[in-house]
C-alpha cells in the first residue's frame with residue numbers, strides 16, 4: 750500500500766470591498782495576507798500588537814475565534830481603536846476569513 754501525499758493546507762482570505770483574495774499557509778497573519786493581496790495596512794510597530802493601527806473587521810470567520818489577548822485589548826483601548834476591529838498582526842490564519850478595514 751503506497752502512501753498518499755496530501756497537498757499542504759491553505760486558507761482563503763478574502764478582502765472587502767475589493768474582493769481580492771489570497772490563499773495562505775496556516776499561521777500567516779491577516780496583515781501578511783493583506784500585503785500579499787496588494788492591500789495597504791497601516792502599521793507603526795513591527796507587528797507586535799503595540800500600535801493598534803492594523804485593525805481589520807472580521808466579516809466571516811469569527812465563529813470560535815480566540816478571544817482578544819490582554820495585549821490586544823490594551824493596545825486598542827490605548828489607541829482608541831473601534832472595539833469591533835481585531836489587530837491583523839496578531840490574528841493567524843487557522844480558517845477561511847473574509848475581512849475589511851475602514852481605510853480600504
Ligand code: FES
Pocket residue numbers: 791792793794795796797798799800801802803824836837838839
Ligand atoms: S502592526 Fe502594530 S499593532 Fe498590528
